[in-house]
Amino acid sequence: MPKNFVGIQRQNRVPGGLRHFSNTLAKKSALCRNFGGGGGGYDPLAAAFIAEFNNVSAAEMALEQQSVCNTIALMLKGEGTTNGSDLTAIIDDLNFYCPADNSTSDFSGASLNFMNPSRFKRSFFGFLPGDLTVNGITGGAGKYIRTGYVPSVEQTLGDCSYFWHTLTGGSGAPMGSISSDANAYTSAVFSFYGNNSNYAAGGNDTNTAGLYCVSKTGSTVKKYANGAPAQNSFVATSGALSTVDFADMARYRLGAFQLNYTGEVMLHGRGKAFTDQEFDDFAEICNYIQSNIISGGRA
């Protein structure tokens, strides 16, 4: 039965991908695979992530979260996204928070890299246990997340960095840097600071919830906000690659800390540049993660 279900899915594939394949159907697909073979039936990408999660976290990941992780792995390979892009060849590292179950949060599990659990684990500074919940994380003075992505070092592996956030109405960009290195703040290519003078006017804020991608290629930043693509919103005009990794929920420009952000989803990524279609598919995956793991969508 499960195999037949998956087979029916594949028969319904249309050129360019499964354009009308809903998240619900994708979730059912993952569940069917799970029924068919337990943990061994998962996609290898999801299976590796789940195994490492269970290794480092205090609580084992529940079946529901496992199934969603499996669907994410399939979507990254092109199943269930509009354009069917295989993003595993594009995205080198992808960190997002997956709770152990519908009520259990875990800092160690939140640190993991979905694409490769053995590297680029995020570090959480200053947070208290109550700051991390199944709905995300709450920031404040002295609390920040370091991604470990250092553009000036990692540019040979990829030339793009991206993050997804759900913050709205903030006073500044959620992405910043913790360092005395001037390039951490002035990089035109890999800085997300709002009002950074190295970006052309009109496209230099990250206050709107959505997916942001800074691409070294073409010196442009693609922005997908509020569910609608807005390509090339940022144009880099000058600057050097940052020699310091990104820190999330850190500072507003060069001064005050970000304060009292709640429920942030904390998705960070690093890899190669996207085509427009690939970028849109990635935005769909981010939406899926947001709705099925972080906020809502849980049983």
Next chain:
Amino acid sequence: MRVLIVKKFKPFTANWGAICVPQICKDGFFVPDGWQSELTKKGIKYTEKEIDPKTYFEHESIT
């Protein structure tokens, strides 16, 4: 809001996985409120201080 003023010290990791590090502030270094018990366990002295974050961090040096 309250912050904990400390002298600079080596970062350490709490048993829940978060790392405690000092951040530069007007009074030297601070860590977020809530880390009192962990600081005490490590034998690190601190003083609590009520601050207005809108003004306290505004002119913070990051050099």
